[in-house]
Amino acid sequence: MLEIFQNLTPNMCVLIPAVVSSNVQQQQIRTTINKHYNPQFRKHRGAKIIKIDLPDLTKEKDDEMSPERMRSKMKEKGLQPPRPWNERNFYISNSGGVFEPYVPPEGDGKLSAVTVKGAKQKLEFVEKKGKSMMAVRKIKSYDDDFTLKDFVQDATEIYKNAHEALMNFRTDKEKLEEFVTEKAYVEMTENAKYKTVSWKFHQSLSPPKVVHARTNSVVSKDNLFAQVTVRFHTQQSLCIYDRFGRKIYGDENLVKDVLEYVVFEKHITEQYGSWRVHHKIIPDWMPASEPIPRTFRKPEPLPDLPDQPEDEDKSSDSSSKPDVAIATA
Amino acid sequence: MSLFPKITQRLCGLPSPLSIVNASKSLSCGLHTSAWHGAKFSDDQGGRTWFLRNEKVFPPQKPGEEPRPAFVCHMRSNVRGNYKNMWYQACFVRGMTIDEALKQLSFQRKQFCADIKEVLLEAQEKAVKEQGVEFKSNLWIAESFISKGSHIKGMRRHARMRMGEIRYQYNHYYVRLEEGKPPANVYNPKPSGEEMLQEWLERMRNRYVRISF
Numbered sequence: 001m002l003e004i005f006q007n008l009t010p011n012m013c014v015l016i017p018a019v020v021s022s023n024v025q026q027q028q029i030r031t032t033i034n035k036h037y038n039p040q041f042r043k044h045r046g047a048k049i050i051k052i053d054l055p056d057l058t059k060e061k062d063d064e065m066s067p068e069r070m071r072s073k074m075k076e077k078g079l080q081p082p083r084p085w086n087e088r089n090f091y092i093s094n095s096g097g098v099f100e101p102y103v104p105p106e107g108d109g110k111l112s113a114v115t116v117k118g119a120k121q122k123l124e125f126v127e128k129k130g131k132s133m134m135a136v137r138k139i140k141s142y143d144d145d146f147t148l149k150d151f152v153q154d155a156t157e158i159y160k161n162a163h164e165a166l167m168n169f170r171t172d173k174e175k176l177e178e179f180v181t182e183k184a185y186v187e188m189t190e191n192a193k194y195k196t197v198s199w200k201f202h203q204s205l206s207p208p209k210v211v212h213a214r215t216n217s218v219v220s221k222d223n224l225f226a227q228v229t230v231r232f233h234t235q236q237s238l239c240i241y242d243r244f245g246r247k248i249y250g251d252e253n254l255v256k257d258v259l260e261y262v263v264f265e266k267h268i269t270e271q272y273g274s275w276r277v278h279h280k281i282i283p284d285w286m287p288a289s290e291p292i293p294r295t296f297r298k299p300e301p302l303p304d305l306p307d308q309p310e311d312e313d314k315s316s317d318s319s320s321k322p323d324v325a326i327a328t329a
Numbered sequence: 330m331s332l333f334p335k336i337t338q339r340l341c342g343l344p345s346p347l348s349i350v351n352a353s354k355s356l357s358c359g360l361h362t363s364a365w366h367g368a369k370f371s372d373d374q375g376g377r378t379w380f381l382r383n384e385k386v387f388p389p390q391k392p393g394e395e396p397r398p399a400f401v402c403h404m405r406s407n408v409r410g411n412y413k414n415m416w417y418q419a420c421f422v423r424g425m426t427i428d429e430a431l432k433q434l435s436f437q438r439k440q441f442c443a444d445i446k447e448v449l450l451e452a453q454e455k456a457v458k459e460q461g462v463e464f465k466s467n468l469w470i471a472e473s474f475i476s477k478g479s480h481i482k483g484m485r486r487h488a489r490m491r492m493g494e495i496r497y498q499y500n501h502y503y504v505r506l507e508e509g510k511p512p513a514n515v516y517n518p519k520p521s522g523e524e525m526l527q528e529w530l531e532r533m534r535n536r537y538v539r540i541s542f
Binding site: 048049050052054055056057058170194195196198241242243244245246247248294295296297 | 370384385386388389390397405406409444447457460461463483484485486497499
């Protein structure tokens with residue numbers, strides 16, 4: 001092959017007729033050869049061009065580099081790290097988690113009030129439980145008008161308003177923040193960012209009930225947050241559409257019975273604190289929700305590292321749950 | 330060398346410190362140039378509205394309507410290559426299925442075809458993970474085009490104390506993958522003989538003679 005090229009003059013073109021079909025390019029098309037006829041002065045010709053270190057912008061981008069890599073690169077260049085001068089105030093408007101989460105009894109919601117067991121369950125008042133009673137007393141010390149009966153009605157309204165605000169949260173962000181704490185805001189909206197949610201509250205199957213109450217301080221002793229868990233047994237319908245308007249979960253006309261334990265939180269030591277949805281307790285014995293119709297490839301398991309911290313999953317341990325896509329709406 | 334004038338470029342915006350220093354050490358010869366290549370590139374990352382197309386939420390479709398095909402918009406900024414040559418490659422993959430495009434690009438002879446292939450693979454992954462596309466092979470390339478990015482100017486010597494400019498070109502490559510089967514013709518196909526005849530006949534029959542009895 002080399003001999004052929006050595007005998008060629010610059011005026012010669014090597015054209016191999018190629019059959020270019022729509023699917024496969026069978027032969028390469030070659031036009032004029034980009035090679036000087038006299039290889040003797042190749043190096044001199046190359047020396048005419050002033051070499052430049054061209055940046056490869058696709059390989060390592062500044063914002064994708066780890067801090068250690070950035071630091072070592074800057075050290076190479078002899079640069080000092082930039083000094084950040086941003087001082088930002090932060091305000092704790094909600095406690096980050098749940099204080100001593102309520103553990104719902106197994107079989108709740110399945111026994112009718114007529115049976116002995118069901119009647120017993122119904123009579124489990126929050127007033128009879130020591131810690132919860134103390135917490136309710138503490139709340140009453142800051143808020144004179146607080147009664148469990150009135151609170152339960154307010155809680156239902158807040159719950160409904162929160163879900164209705166979730167449906168329009170892209171256009172009206174502030175409304176959702178009114179009914180939902182910052183922790184719950186992230187959990188509710190993260191997966192719903194590019195989806196359309198259509199939710200409807202039909203009726204309450206049994207009157208909502210306060211099952212648990214706790215108070216706790218955050219950072220300093222006089223910064224108190226109160227959390228009250230309410231049990232809702234209701235009928236709701238849910239339909240979720242993806243970004244393109246296609247239905248991916250549920251149905252507008254399908255009404256389902258829902259048993260939920262919703263934690264409401266209030267910053268009681270603050271003058272303008274209000275009760276807001278904070279967290280939802282999903283017990284272990286609760287059956288998994290309906291899987292989404294769409295199929296997907298199972299992700300490959302990550303390699304087991306010795307010091308890997310446990311991931312805090314919203315739905316408890318995944319090992320007991322079936323290997324099926326669950327809508328986390 | 331000393332006859333050659335200074336090349337200065339304006340600094341716009343706040344570049345990362347690394348990119349500034351990168352550029353200042355780029356010329357190994359003693360020629361003075363301003364060191365703001367990094368600034369140029371950190372400013373020019375291509376069309377920023379391209380990614381916003383991934384965030385538009387369409388209203389729910391009625392039950393009888395045909396399902397809207399999912400799409401994903403992806404791009405890569407500052408891919409090095411000649412604009413005109415790269416344009417051919419962008420046109421080449423238009424209208425192909427994703428698998429076909431990946432296959433064909435691996436046999437193209439240009440360096441930036443590897444970058445284009447990477448962009449397509451990234452876009453495919455995005456489509457499955459973020460846009461709710463069920464089957465990763467069920468995608469075709471609906472839009473594929475390039476735009477000019479910042480260029481770096483280098484120099485070369487000519488005879489008789491003359492200098493020439495070499496441009497190292499960078500372009501942004503944009504691609505939009507859509508779910509489903511590609512249409513039969515992405516580019517306007519050449520009409521067949523019969524069609525051409527019909528068009529000619531129609532043109533002839535549409536003639537109107539004005540100012541006649």
